[in-house]
Amino acid sequence: MAEKQTTGAAISFAALGKSFEKKGSGQVMALEDVSLDVPAGTITGIIGRSGAGKSTLLRMVNGLEQPTTGSVTVAGHDVGRASAAELRHIRRDVGMIFQHFNLLSSRTVYGNVALPLEIAGVPSAEIKPRVDDLIARVGLEDLSRRYPAELSGGQKQRVGIARALATRPKVLLSDEATSALDPETTQTVLKLLADINRDLGLTILLITHEMAVVRDIASHVAVIDGGRIVEQGTTYDVFADPKHSTTRSFLSGITGVTLPSFIADRLQPERPQGAAQEVIRITFAGRHATDPMLAMLTSELGIAVNILAGAIEEIGPHPFGNLLVSVEAGRGAEARAYLERHELLTEVLGYVG
Amino acid sequence: MSANLINMLLEATLQTLYMVAISGALGTIFGLPIGVYLAVSQRGELLSSPAVNKVLGLVVNATRSVPFIILVVAIIPFTRLIAGTSIGTTAAIVPLTIAAVPFIARLVENAIREVDSGLIEAARAMGATPLQLIRKVLIPEALPGITLGLTLAVVSLIGYSAMVGAVGGEGLGDLGIRYGYQRFMPEVMLAVVIILIVLVQLVQSLGEGLARLVDKRAPRNRGR
Numbered sequence: 001m002a003e004k005q006t007t008g009a010a011i012s013f014a015a016l017g018k019s020f021e022k023k024g025s026g027q028v029m030a031l032e033d034v035s036l037d038v039p040a041g042t043i044t045g046i047i048g049r050s051g052a053g054k055s056t057l058l059r060m061v062n063g064l065e066q067p068t069t070g071s072v073t074v075a076g077h078d079v080g081r082a083s084a085a086e087l088r089h090i091r092r093d094v095g096m097i098f099q100h101f102n103l104l105s106s107r108t109v110y111g112n113v114a115l116p117l118e119i120a121g122v123p124s125a126e127i128k129p130r131v132d133d134l135i136a137r138v139g140l141e142d143l144s145r146r147y148p149a150e151l152s153g154g155q156k157q158r159v160g161i162a163r164a165l166a167t168r169p170k171v172l173l174s175d176e177a178t179s180a181l182d183p184e185t186t187q188t189v190l191k192l193l194a195d196i197n198r199d200l201g202l203t204i205l206l207i208t209h210e211m212a213v214v215r216d217i218a219s220h221v222a223v224i225d226g227g228r229i230v231e232q233g234t235t236y237d238v239f240a241d242p243k244h245s246t247t248r249s250f251l252s253g254i255t256g257v258t259l260p261s262f263i264a265d266r267l268q269p270e271r272p273q274g275a276a277q278e279v280i281r282i283t284f285a286g287r288h289a290t291d292p293m294l295a296m297l298t299s300e301l302g303i304a305v306n307i308l309a310g311a312i313e314e315i316g317p318h319p320f321g322n323l324l325v326s327v328e329a330g331r332g333a334e335a336r337a338y339l340e341r342h343e344l345l346t347e348v349l350g351y352v353g
Numbered sequence: 354m355s356a357n358l359i360n361m362l363l364e365a366t367l368q369t370l371y372m373v374a375i376s377g378a379l380g381t382i383f384g385l386p387i388g389v390y391l392a393v394s395q396r397g398e399l400l401s402s403p404a405v406n407k408v409l410g411l412v413v414n415a416t417r418s419v420p421f422i423i424l425v426v427a428i429i430p431f432t433r434l435i436a437g438t439s440i441g442t443t444a445a446i447v448p449l450t451i452a453a454v455p456f457i458a459r460l461v462e463n464a465i466r467e468v469d470s471g472l473i474e475a476a477r478a479m480g481a482t483p484l485q486l487i488r489k490v491l492i493p494e495a496l497p498g499i500t501l502g503l504t505l506a507v508v509s510l511i512g513y514s515a516m517v518g519a520v521g522g523e524g525l526g527d528l529g530i531r532y533g534y535q536r537f538m539p540e541v542m543l544a545v546v547i548i549l550i551v552l553v554q555l556v557q558s559l560g561e562g563l564a565r566l567v568d569k570r571a572p573r574n575r576g577r
Contacts, residue, residue: 062478064474064477064478087480088480088481088482089480090480091477091478091479091480092479092480094478096475096478098471098474098475100471102469102471102472102474102475104472104490104493104494105494105569105570106493106494106496106567106569107493107569115476115479115489116479116480118485118489119476119479119480119481119482119485119489120479120480147569148569149569149570149571167479167480173478
């Protein structure tokens with residue numbers, strides 16, 4: 001296994017802004033003051049809803065879009081100020097894969113993978129061994145003479161990945177590469193990307209609207225909303241302690257931890273008079289993530305806990321859990337203080353009378 | 354039908370084929386690059402140049418507005434300059450080509466514009482030059498559409514070639530007018546019409562077959 005390069009930033013966005021002219025409504029800000037370093041050799045995910053500006057951000061890395069203000073630096077080159085010829089060279093160092101694959105229907109699998117090499121002017125004698133090698137790497141040896149129309153979605157994306165790797169880029173951009181695939185195929189494509197990142201030390205910057213993709217392969221994540229980066233950090237930190245409401249809503253989407261409707265419908269923000277239950281979200285992270293905290297809460301403090309919903313999963317090597325529970329409202333503060341002392345995060349969601 | 358008439362029909366068929374083949378080939382040689390340029394020079398496209406695009410579009414439209422029979426007569430001096438004569442089958446190729454070029458250019462333009470913009474973006478992301486993008490992506494991807502367009506152009510040229518009798522272009526159309534109509538020989542007219550129908554059918558089938566051959570967009574039934 002090749003030694004990973006983990007020093008320095010492969011891609012650097014500095015105070016980046018992008019506005020578009022829009023007929024009738026003047027200037028539209030797509031991105032505002034975006035600063036982000038993508039560490040070399042990592043898989044970094046940018047997550048946001050459609051229209052949040054993530055696609056525009058990705059396209060600035062290889063100069064498909066030009067920044068209005070600020071700069072994008074890739075491996076030391078300022079993309080926005082590069083001449084047309086310099087830009088073509090930068091682009092050979094930056095591979096890209098697409099949601100809809102964008103394979104040439106007129107070329108076979110082999111021909112598609114060979115295209116970037118032909119464009120780069122690689123001598124034809126060198127193209128064949130390189131293409132055969134790439135097709136083998138993505139596991140499509142038997143299909144190299146087939147046309148894209150004869151392939152499944154997952155196979156097409158494998159061709160897209162082989163094609164993106166053809167010129168031995170240092171950076172791979174992924175534009176919603178798994179959004180058009182079914183869940184099972186998504187997993188195999190994500191695994192392939194993770195393998196490539198590990199084996200080739202390639203930096204991968206991916207954009208997605210699915211937190212599951214970030215959870216499964218990204219070591220770093222940035223959350224983008226309304227053209228701004230609202231939260232960034234290592235995936236584990238962001239998952240364990242999401243600060244921004246957009247991040248939280250993405251997270252609740254994947255952990256599958258939402259209140260059952262019979263509770264959600266009765267939830268009220270203020271504690272009512274009389275007997276009531278306090279509904280708490282507990283996030284398990286850090287070294288106590290695997291401890292039986294709820295059982296301890298009951299045995300040590302005698303507080304009864306109702307489990308409403310929950311899930312425990314892994315982010316990289318770390319276990320990560322999310323539980324929704326309710327306790328008697330009068331003892332809520334006591335229970336939360338106990339959990340916080342054990343490095344769990346708690347959040348009061350409301351009360352049920 | 355006498356042996357003489359059969360010979361005349363045969364000769365006229367060859368003349369028509371000659372005129373259509375040469376003007377079709379010349380029309381493609383000039384029309385293809387113009388069509389590609391019309392497609393890529395639009396605002397926001399690869400070689401965006403809206404002013405040139407507009408002027409070229411106007412010239413193409415103007416040429417296509419002139420009824421073919423008027424075009425044939427109007428450009429007689431030009432025809433004489435190019436072909437050395439304004440009369441005969443070879444001379445007729447000049448107006449046929451002039452009519453074919455803008456027609457083919459528009460058909461090629463439409464076929465190129467049908468190419469998925471995602472493919473253009475992918476090629477740009479690979480660092481393709483505009484010329485590489487045209488040669489390796491746009492034309493190969495538009496080839497099924499271009500083939501069908503050229504088929505349509507050749508069929509139209511067969512129709513146009515019937516009118517060049519006005520300048521002594523001969524061919525099937527001219528034979529039909531001079532013998533079938535002016536000399537009251539309905540059997541000649543019938544024979545001319547039947548030959549034209551067969552020719553058009555052949556061209557159409559051949560063109561569609563070729564288009565299917567180069568079209569890899571739909572999965573084919575790979576019988577084994």
